Amino acid sequence: MKLIISLTSPYARKARIVALEKQLTLDYEVDVPWNADTHVPDYNPLGKIPVLVLDDGDTLYDSRVIVEYMDRLSPVSRLLPQEGRPLTRVKRWEALADGLIDAAVTIFLERKRSSIKQDEEWIARQYGKINRALAVMAEQLGDRLWCVDEGYTLADIAVGCALGYLALRFPDIDWKTQYPNLERHYQKLLERSSFQDTIPVV
Numbered sequence: 001m002k003l004i005i006s007l008t009s010p011y012a013r014k015a016r017i018v019a020l021e022k023q024l025t026l027d028y029e030v031d032v033p034w035n036a037d038t039h040v041p042d043y044n045p046l047g048k049i050p051v052l053v054l055d056d057g058d059t060l061y062d063s064r065v066i067v068e069y070m071d072r073l074s075p076v077s078r079l080l081p082q083e084g085r086p087l088t089r090v091k092r093w094e095a096l097a098d099g100l101i102d103a104a105v106t107i108f109l110e111r112k113r114s115s116i117k118q119d120e121e122w123i124a125r126q127y128g129k130i131n132r133a134l135a136v137m138a139e140q141l142g143d144r145l146w147c148v149d150e151g152y153t154l155a156d157i158a159v160g161c162a163l164g165y166l167a168l169r170f171p172d173i174d175w176k177t178q179y180p181n182l183e184r185h186y187q188k189l190l191e192r193s194s195f196q197d198t199i200p201v202v
């Protein structure tokens with residue numbers, strides 16, 4: 001199997017962390033979808049990474065599909081509860097974290113346009129999503145050790161990737177001071193080799 005990634009994508013980082021936690025042997029191919037010579041659209045019509053290319057040539061996207069597939073591949077380090085309410089809770093954390101990333105990436109791309117084309121109202125709308133998502137994450141994490149129940153799951157990985165992306169691209173958002181419990185959680189995640197080995201490279 002081959003995972004197509006970029007070294008800064010938080011969605012790709014989520015898939016890479018899951019692959020490492022599951023101890024899956026994968027080939028990795030760096031292909032930045034914004035580059036003119038990218039081959040990503042050959043694998044994913046949406047032109048987005050990550051993409052997982054299976055041994056039979058079939059391709060999987062997006063990151064949520066990929067991580068669920070990887071988790072089912074082996075019983076090592078189960079990251080998704082089998083079913084029921086705990087599974088739904090993990091998936092909702094993932095939706096919240098991915099949604100935060102969506103808003104942050106939207107701002108990042110908008111800020112790359114010439115200043116005359118940038119829409120400040122649109123940017124403010126995205127900041128609103130990020131700020132509300134952070135507040136809900138902090139509130140729901142509270143004093144707990146992990147996002148869902150008593151153990152490390154995909155929910156923690158997704159949140160860690162979202163916070164890592166903010167740390168990388170949005171030094172103006174001071175979530176570490178505003179939400180010490182998110183900072184504590186992030187630091188704990190950074191102790192894992194899967195997080196260390198996937199720190200974004202700019």
Ligand SMILES: N[C@@H](CCC(=O)N[C@@H](CS)C(=O)NCC(=O)O)C(=O)O
Nearest residue numbers: 009011033047048049050062063064
């Ligand atoms: N929902 C998708 C989002 C993937 C995504 O937007 N990836 C970005 C890189 S961070 C990308 O490939 N963008 C290229 C584009 O939008 O054309 C996922 O979870 O995989």
